[in-house]
Amino acid sequence: MLGLNSRDFKLFIIVCIMALAAPILLNPFPTASAMGESFNAGYPALMQRFVIFGILVIGFNILFGLTGYLSFGHAAFLGVGSYAAVWMFKLLSYNVVPAIILSVIVAGLFSVVIGYVSLRRSGIYFSILTLAFAQMSYQLAYSVFTPLTNGETGLQVYNDDPQILMGENSPTVPHFFGLEMNAQSVVDVAGWSFTFQNGYYLSAVFLILAFYLSIRIFRSPMGLMLRAIKSNQTRMSYTGINTKPYMLAAFVISGMYAGLAGGLLAAMDPLTGAERMFWTASGEIVVMAILGGVGTLIGPVLGAGIIKYLENIVSKINDGILHNWFAFMPDWLDNALVTIIHPFIGKGWHLTLGLLFMAVVIFLPGGLVQGGQKLGGLFRRKKTDDAADGAKTPAE
Amino acid sequence: MDAFILQILNGLDKGSAYALIALGLTLIFGTLGVVNFAHGALFMIGAFCAVTVQKLLGLSFDVIDPTQTDFLGNPLKVAIPYVEAWFGPAIGGAIQDWSVPLAILVVIPVMFLVGWAMERGLIKHFYNRPHADQILVTFGLAIVIGEIIKAFFGANPIQTPAPEVFIGTVDVGAWLGMDPGSVAYPTWRMVYFFFSAIIIAAVFAFLQFTTFGMVVRAGMADRETVGLLGIDIDKRFTLMFGLAAAVAGMAGVMYTPILSPHYNIGMDFLVLSFVVVVVGGMGSLPGAVLAGFLLGILQSFASMNEVKALIPGIDQIIIYLVAIIILLTRPRGLMGRKGVMED
Numbered sequence: 001m002l003g004l005n006s007r008d009f010k011l012f013i014i015v016c017i018m019a020l021a022a023p024i025l026l027n028p029f030p031t032a033s034a035m036g037e038s039f040n041a042g043y044p045a046l047m048q049r050f051v052i053f054g055i056l057v058i059g060f061n062i063l064f065g066l067t068g069y070l071s072f073g074h075a076a077f078l079g080v081g082s083y084a085a086v087w088m089f090k091l092l093s094y095n096v097v098p099a100i101i102l103s104v105i106v107a108g109l110f111s112v113v114i115g116y117v118s119l120r121r122s123g124i125y126f127s128i129l130t131l132a133f134a135q136m137s138y139q140l141a142y143s144v145f146t147p148l149t150n151g152e153t154g155l156q157v158y159n160d161d162p163q164i165l166m167g168e169n170s171p172t173v174p175h176f177f178g179l180e181m182n183a184q185s186v187v188d189v190a191g192w193s194f195t196f197q198n199g200y201y202l203s204a205v206f207l208i209l210a211f212y213l214s215i216r217i218f219r220s221p222m223g224l225m226l227r228a229i230k231s232n233q234t235r236m237s238y239t240g241i242n243t244k245p246y247m248l249a250a251f252v253i254s255g256m257y258a259g260l261a262g263g264l265l266a267a268m269d270p271l272t273g274a275e276r277m278f279w280t281a282s283g284e285i286v287v288m289a290i291l292g293g294v295g296t297l298i299g300p301v302l303g304a305g306i307i308k309y310l311e312n313i314v315s316k317i318n319d320g321i322l323h324n325w326f327a328f329m330p331d332w333l334d335n336a337l338v339t340i341i342h343p344f345i346g347k348g349w350h351l352t353l354g355l356l357f358m359a360v361v362i363f364l365p366g367g368l369v370q371g372g373q374k375l376g377g378l379f380r381r382k383k384t385d386d387a388a389d390g391a392k393t394p395a396e
Numbered sequence: 397m398d399a400f401i402l403q404i405l406n407g408l409d410k411g412s413a414y415a416l417i418a419l420g421l422t423l424i425f426g427t428l429g430v431v432n433f434a435h436g437a438l439f440m441i442g443a444f445c446a447v448t449v450q451k452l453l454g455l456s457f458d459v460i461d462p463t464q465t466d467f468l469g470n471p472l473k474v475a476i477p478y479v480e481a482w483f484g485p486a487i488g489g490a491i492q493d494w495s496v497p498l499a500i501l502v503v504i505p506v507m508f509l510v511g512w513a514m515e516r517g518l519i520k521h522f523y524n525r526p527h528a529d530q531i532l533v534t535f536g537l538a539i540v541i542g543e544i545i546k547a548f549f550g551a552n553p554i555q556t557p558a559p560e561v562f563i564g565t566v567d568v569g570a571w572l573g574m575d576p577g578s579v580a581y582p583t584w585r586m587v588y589f590f591f592s593a594i595i596i597a598a599v600f601a602f603l604q605f606t607t608f609g610m611v612v613r614a615g616m617a618d619r620e621t622v623g624l625l626g627i628d629i630d631k632r633f634t635l636m637f638g639l640a641a642a643v644a645g646m647a648g649v650m651y652t653p654i655l656s657p658h659y660n661i662g663m664d665f666l667v668l669s670f671v672v673v674v675v676g677g678m679g680s681l682p683g684a685v686l687a688g689f690l691l692g693i694l695q696s697f698a699s700m701n702e703v704k705a706l707i708p709g710i711d712q713i714i715i716y717l718v719a720i721i722i723l724l725t726r727p728r729g730l731m732g733r734k735g736v737m738e739d
Contacts, residue, residue, distance in 0.1 A: 068528070070528045070531065117720065117724065120724060121723055121724075121727060123527060124431055124527055124531070124678075125674065125723060125727070127528075127531065128670055128671065128674050128719070128723075129719075129720060129723060131667065131670070132671060132716040132719050132720055133716070133720070135667060135716055136712075136713045136716040136717070139709070139712035139713050139716075140709055140712065140713060142712070143708070143709040143712045144708045144709030144712075145709075279667060280663070283535060283539075286532065286535075287536075290532060343547050348543065348547065350539060350542075350543045351539075351540060351543035351544065351547065353539065354536050354537070354538075354539030354540035354542075354543060355536075355540055357532075357535075357536040357539070358533055358536035358537060358540065361529060361532045361533040361536060362518075362521070362533060365525070365529060
């Protein structure tokens with residue numbers, strides 16, 4: 001179906017259902033309950049981040065997962081995409097269509113330039129070149145390009161901006177031909193309340209498209225070629241194949257995905273700043289990809305979702321909430337546990353992230369997908385010859 | 397002319413820091429073949445050793461002094477640092493004043509231990525894994541170390557002043573026979589430069605003139621053969637990791653009066669040091685030192701107003717720009733060896 005084999009199609013359908021039903025699926029607990037307040041993730045702001053970062057990491061995975069080239073500057077494309085989108089809002093109108101189109105194009109052009117230069121080297125040199133380009137973009141956004149980026153204030157739309165396509169009654173927030181991004185309908189069912197937001201669904205549709213495209217790329221001759229480059233580039237050259245165009249294509253596609261994600265971020269909230277290009281942001285993309293499982297189809301979506309979810313939940317928990325949870329224990333045990341957990345929650349989220357990341361790299365280089373396969377193998381006994389997503393080799 | 401000299405001098409202190417960190421990175425890379433993204437964190441641990449020493453020396457107890465009264469007329473509580481109580485005010489005060497140089501004595505064993513623990517506990521298991529995995533795990537470690545430091549010391553920069561004697565400037569212009577006062581340079585930065593020059597010289601001398609260093613160099617050239625000769629090269633390489641950590645730590649300690657340490661300082665330096673290593677040539681020790689000073693000086697020239705007027709924003713990106721140009725024209729860096737990280 002849709003040009004996919006049955007296994008991929010199943011996976012694709014699962015992702016579609018997950019994405020479209022997320023506002024329901026991510027609200028497993030009644031809204032007012034204590035569990036609901038801490039663990040429910042089905043509100044628009046968070047779900048948007050799930051899908052947008054999902055798109056970003058799917059794109060990153062096309063580069064890193066297939067070719068093994070570790071880009072440490074991917075956030076630059078995200079930032080450029082965001083800037084392009086906000087400029088469209090400033091110049092034309094709040095319609096998201098031109099904004100997203102331009103952000104993809106600009107990020108694509110940007111990645112052609114960076115890719116052309118960086119791909120002349122491989123391995124660690126490639127990582128450092130991309131890192132250098134991203135840092136350069138970040139520094140330039142703060143200094144010389146302030147007229148374009150508005151420096152530290154961040155780029156946003158002002159009342160005196162031209163907005164030439166803006167009609168009398170046009171909405172003053174990002175919209176899709178009149179459908180306002182932040183408009184939402186809330187459905188209350190018993191103790192649950194589900195929020196369906198236009199912006200989320202726009203991003204979700206893009207996620208589905210992005211995911212479909214990535215399956216097609218993974219299964220295409222080009223995907224095979226990219227994988228061959230990963231396993232042995234020298235041999236590819238000996239067989240008389242020029243690997244450069246394939247690499248550049250992968251790099252640019254991956255950059256355009258990042259541009260799309262940047263455009264969507266701006267469409268959800270029409271302001272952006274250079275900190276989106278900082279190298280820790282690039283590092284976070286790598287973390288998501290590794291956590292989910294590099295080189296697998298579903299891994300990036302999982303990784304992005306889990307990191308963003310944990311970030312949100314862990315940084316929200318505080319000592320009071322912990323005391324509530326442990327209320328059934330004797331006081332001394334309660335206090336001891338809270339003291340132990342304290343450094344890892346709230347502001348300590350990055351510590352948890354770092355430890356989690358290290359644990360995954362050390363014990364599960366193939367990410368959670370590999371972990372799932374191992375677990376599945378334990379229970380199933382019979383050897384599955386091919387995993388659902390073709391992730392036979394652990395990531396490199 | 398004096399502006400020219402001043403810019404060179406300004407570049408020297410930053411360049412020395414880059415050179416020291418890059419030297420350690422290259423040592424680790426040349427011996428163990430590991431790309432250590434946590435090296436900036438080692439620099440930071442060193443800096444926070446200085447902070448800890450300063451705090452420890454400042455520990456005090458309260459004494460009620462009946463001869464003095466506060467503004468309410470009550471007897472005044474006076475905080476007396478323990479060191480002053482033990483050694484008398486003169487020596488005690490001097491010890492506190494010299495806390496940063498004293499921290500060097502603490503940082504060497506501490507960093508050796510940290511480096512040893514890091515290599516034995518974590519990095520050892522990554523020799524046979526791809527470089528990407530090494531980068532990623534050390535990157536994770538750097539995040540963790542930074543966050544632990546933040547949990548203990550807070551997120552704000554902590555002031556650690558240099559000893560009183562070194563505050564102020566030296567008149568370099570007068571030394572060079574120019575008008576007095578034309579080139580004034582902060583004393584501590586001068587100290588930093590000479591300090592790092594000594595460290596760099598010591599590391600090179602150690603590798604060049606001792607038997608241990610000779611074995612290490614042999615191991616860098618051909619690890620397998622050295623192993624076949626019955627030498628436990630792994631143990632020596634572990635020690636070299638400790639040495640690299642100690643160099644980074646000392647660089648961090650001495651840099652604290654120039655830049656107050658905070659939990660992100662390691663990351664800031666790390667990115668630049670990596671660029672330095674790549675420009676110098678992966679695996680080349682002289683290359684790392686040369687590139688460190690070169691980039692430091694280039695950076696300070698780029699931040700001159702005249703240059704900035706000509707090419708706006710150049711001061712922000714000069715290092716990255718140079719790195720890109722070098723990597724594309726001389727792929728092995730300035731002094732890189734053939735066959736290092738070629739794949």
